[in-house]
Amino acid sequence: MTNSLESYWKAGEGSAKIRWGTPGDWTRCHRHLTKHVGDDRARRICSQWHHDQTGMWPGDNRNP
Numbered sequence: 001m002t003n004s005l006e007s008y009w010k011a012g013e014g015s016a017k018i019r020w021g022t023p024g025d026w027t028r029c030h031r032h033l034t035k036h037v038g039d040d041r042a043r044r045i046c047s048q049w050h051h052d053q054t055g056m057w058p059g060d061n062r063n064p
Contacts, residue, residue: 009033010049020053023064 008014009029018028029046037045050058 006049010053020050021064025054026050026058 009018009032010020014032017032018025026046029049030042033042033045036042047058050056054063056062
């Protein structure tokens with residue numbers, strides 16, 4: 001992924017679609033990114049971005 005795509009999904013219009021920090025954010029990320037990079041890569045990217053955006057890994061009990 002290029003930095004511009006990462007910026008789009010983490011801070012741009014894509015971020016508004018994912019709504020980081022709200023219930024279902026990882027699932028929304030995965031749904032959007034799978035179309036572009038495939039299932040396995042989307043899982044890895046969304047997990048890392050979820051951690052970057054919220055400070056928590058997906059599945060952490062502290063998630064909303």
